[in-house]
Amino acid sequence: MTDNRMHVLQMLAAGDVSAEEADRLIAALDKESAAPADRAAQAAVGNPRYLRIFVEEEQGVAGDGPTKVNIRVPLQLLRAGVRLASLIPDGAKDQINEALRKKGVPIDVTQLRPEDLDELVVHLADLTIDVEEKDTKVRIFAE
Amino acid sequence: MIPCLAMVRVGGHGRRALRLWLPLFLLWPLLLPFAMVLAVASLIAARTYGIAAAGVLRTAWQLASGSRGMRLEVDTPEVAFQVRFI
Numbered sequence: 001m002t003d004n005r006m007h008v009l010q011m012l013a014a015g016d017v018s019a020e021e022a023d024r025l026i027a028a029l030d031k032e033s034a035a036p037a038d039r040a041a042q043a044a045v046g047n048p049r050y051l052r053i054f055v056e057e058e059q060g061v062a063g064d065g066p067t068k069v070n071i072r073v074p075l076q077l078l079r080a081g082v083r084l085a086s087l088i089p090d091g092a093k094d095q096i097n098e099a100l101r102k103k104g105v106p107i108d109v110t111q112l113r114p115e116d117l118d119e120l121v122v123h124l125a126d127l128t129i130d131v132e133e134k135d136t137k138v139r140i141f142a143e
Numbered sequence: 144m145i146p147c148l149a150m151v152r153v154g155g156h157g158r159r160a161l162r163l164w165l166p167l168f169l170l171w172p173l174l175l176p177f178a179m180v181l182a183v184a185s186l187i188a189a190r191t192y193g194i195a196a197a198g199v200l201r202t203a204w205q206l207a208s209g210s211r212g213m214r215l216e217v218d219t220p221e222v223a224f225q226v227r228f229i
Contacts, residue, residue, distance in 0.1 A: 050212065068216070068218040070216040071216070074210065077210055077213065078209075083202045084202050086198075087198055087202060
């Protein structure tokens with residue numbers, strides 16, 4: 001039992017506060033003591049460390065049975081990759097953009113910035129991609 | 144922190160699995176001379192193309208250290224394969 005809680009109970013015993021007031025005070029103390037743990041849990045949830053990719057196929061490429069793939073990529077690696085992209089010279093970035101457009105990938109690598117990725121990573125905690133087809137299941141999420 | 148160990152596991156269903164623990168921490172000192180040469184080459188290339196040399200070296204280190212914790216598992220009817228960087 002904490003000192004504050006004991007103090008509230010002593011006030012109740014001395015008749016300084018009513019039972020209802022003591023109940024409210026204790027509830028407030030409980031909320032206050034739980035808050036740091038909640039914040040830590042929220043921080044852990046809001047800062048995922050890994051990107052997980054699960055692929056499950058009923059029939060593999062050869063069609064001879066189920067195939068499972070489980071990949072865990074540290075998000076730190078993705079961050080470093082984006083930083084690497086930001087080091088590409090501007091002339092080369094234009095060529096990359098052009099090549100990506102030709103392949104039907106409309107991504108502008110000049111817009112890749114590490115600070116944007118940090119924000120993206122925080123929001124990845126809330127994202128889960130589930131794709132279910134007849135023979136294939138894909139699940140992508142951050143943890 | 145760069146990965147210190149790599150675990151490779153190869154095994155088929157119904158067959159004995161082969162598990163290898165590779166001590167990468169022994170490999171890094173051996174690769175250090177090559178890393179030094181690569182760093183110098185990177186610095187020259189960075190100066191040639193107008194890229195921040197410190198950024199190149201920092202990013203290379205982050206790429207190496209970012210692979211720690213990576214895991215790849217493939218399980219097919221013929222073979223099960225697993226690689227982990229620890």
